[in-house]
Amino acid sequence: MxxxxxxxxxxxxxxxxxxxxxxxxxxxxxxxxxxxxxxxxxxxxxxxxxxxxxxxxxxxxxxxxxxxxxxxxxxxxxxxxxxxxxxxxxxxxxxxxxxxxxxxxxxxxxxxxxxxxxxxxxxxxxxxxxxxxxxxxxxxxxxxxxxxxxxxxxxxxxxxxxxxxxxxxxxxxxxxxxxxxxxxxxxxxxxxxxxxxxxxxxxxxxxxxxxxxxxxxxxxNSRYAGAVELRFEGQAPADSFLTLSNLPGVERVEALEESDYHQGWRLFPKAGTPILHAVSDHVRSHGWQVRDMHVDRGRLDDVFREITRSGMAPSPRPSQPQPAQALAQEEV
Ligand SMILES: Nc1ncnc2c1ncn2[C@@H]1O[C@H](COP(=O)(O)OP(=O)(O)OP(=O)(O)O)[C@@H](O)[C@H]1O
Ligand SMILES: [Mg+2]
CATH class of the missing domain: 3.40.50.300 (P-loop containing nucleotide triphosphate hydrolases)
Structure with a gap:
């Protein structure tokens, strides 16, 4: 060793x-x-x-x-x-x-x-x-x-x-x-x-x-971990932003950087709340035409940037072990 x-x-x-x-x-x-x-x-x-x-x-x-x-x-x-x-x-x-x-x-x-x-x-x-x-x-x-x-x-x-x-x-x-x-x-x-x-x-x-x-x-530890990305066939339905924002487990909704043809939203969950099922039920009940929908696993480059730029551990995600804790456990 x-x-x-x-x-x-x-x-x-x-x-x-x-x-x-x-x-x-x-x-x-x-x-x-x-x-x-x-x-x-x-x-x-x-x-x-x-x-x-x-x-x-x-x-x-x-x-x-x-x-x-x-x-x-x-x-x-x-x-x-x-x-x-x-x-x-x-x-x-x-x-x-x-x-x-x-x-x-x-x-x-x-x-x-x-x-x-x-x-x-x-x-x-x-x-x-x-x-x-x-x-x-x-x-x-x-x-x-x-x-x-x-x-x-x-x-x-x-x-x-x-x-x-x-x-x-x-x-x-x-x-x-x-x-x-x-x-x-x-x-x-x-x-x-x-x-x-x-x-x-x-x-x-x-x-x-x-x-x-x-x-x-x-x-x-990425702020994207657990976020649901939802892309529509064509333009997003008019009431989609507001109704999705009001779903119980959803903390915040932002627009995806998309082409002219497909609009979409990224839905950030409240800490530790899986939201995929709630979002897919909501989509189905409104009959929206969805091109694709998936849960983001989190982004390494995002966490790397946050850790190395700020000189701090990434922003807290209460449901996850924090790097500072991981560090304390592993450090000799
Ligand atoms: N012999 C040396 N004399 C003076 N400064 C040095 C010397 N060796 C390394 N440095 C400096 O020490 C710092 C760390 O360098 P190091 O090569 O360890 O970085 P690194 O993490 O391997 O970077 P990279 O990803 O670019 O390979 C740098 O600022 C570098 O310029
Ligand atoms: Mg090197």
Whole structure:
């Protein structure tokens, strides 16, 4: 597991990481989110022992990074930001170099390299100079290097950046398949990726932890979660706004941003009140022609914006666990 306690790092006057505490357990895939410059890569550099923290401690698989860095680093596979590689090497020679650096026994090196090349589908470029590879292939070579020694801890800084949609899916599948017995931390700017592969999401902004909880909790904290979107065939019936606004569970109704042809309303529920049935009964009893109607699951980008912009937890939704509570439960 990884235990990060009160981690801080300052660059001149900039507090890049500010008293960050976080624990990641085996089997967990932690998605590290935050705006540009939030401190994600800086945190990952400290966790992997590439950068010395000003304050705080990092323990990886029981090894303190400050006291026993070699043992701690031996447990970690790391894909640094931008996947830096030696351009003159080929995937084969780079992985051989990494295998030696990782002290993989000589008789096991070829097998480890073949396995990594196979998992990242690099066979076709195995002997091609890295500088001539496309961006996505370079990233895959970086990933192959990170998993080469089958580490218990994987720290992946934007692993799917620059990959085409098929490759993104494949790398996500690879991460999922490796997650059972590993601790995985990945950073990403793709919010949907967190739902697709992560068991937990941590959002940082200005170096501070602002959210630490399940990806589903993140979505549920959206002000759109539970809202009903209702689109009519053509114009909205004249009395629809008023009568829907007066339904008992409905807090507020707003117009949907729609085309000229279809009008619609978004109905926000009163806290914790499911309104879909009431709305559909109402629609049926008035005989309105409805094009589609569905419940919004909540929007990740909306919550992300709210958490990172305000520096506060999102606005309270009494029926849902609050990020601040989630944080308190999870924090070490
Ligand atoms: N070596 C350094 N010297 C000075 N400032 C630095 C250094 N490394 C990082 N910073 C600054 O620290 C802050 C955090 O940077 P970091 O790279 O950790 O952000 P990030 O969350 O990874 O952002 P991104 O999403 O753009 O990758 C930024 O303001 C950055 O400019
Ligand atoms: Mg970064």
């Amino acid at each position: 990884i235990e990060i306690q009160h981690l801080s790092k300052r660059f001149g006057r900039l507090q890049a990481v500010d008293d960050l505490s976080l624990t990641v357990l085996p089997g967990e895939v932690l998605g590290f989110l935050g705006p540009n410059g939030a401190g994600k890569s800086t945190t990952m550099k400290m966790v992997t022992g590439f950068l010395r923290p000003d304050k705080g401690s990092i323990v990886v698989q029981g090894h303190d990074m400050a006291k026993d860095p070699i043992a701690a680093k031996a447990c970690i596979g790391y894909l640094p930001e931008g996947a830096p590689l030696y351009p003159d090497m080929t995937p084969q020679t780079l992985l051989r170099f990494a295998a030696r650096a990782r002290s993989i026994p000589a008789e096991k090196q070829a097998g480890a390299i073949d396995r990594a090349i196979g998992l990242l589908e690099l066979e076709g470029v195995r002997h091609q100079r890295i500088e001539t590879l496309s961006k996505g292939f370079k990233r895959r070579v970086g990933l192959a290097q990170a998993i080469l020694h089958d580490p218990k801890v994987l720290i992946l800084d934007e692993p799917t950046d620059g990959l085409d949609p098929n490759q993104k899916d494949q790398v996500r599948e690879l991460i999922r398949s490796m997650s059972a017995d590993k601790v995985i931390v990945l950073s990403t700017h793709i919010l949907e990726e967190v739902e697709a592969v992560c068991t937990r999401a941590a959002i940082i902004s200005e170096g501070q932890l602002r959210f630490n909880g399940k990806p589903s909790e993140l979505r549920e």
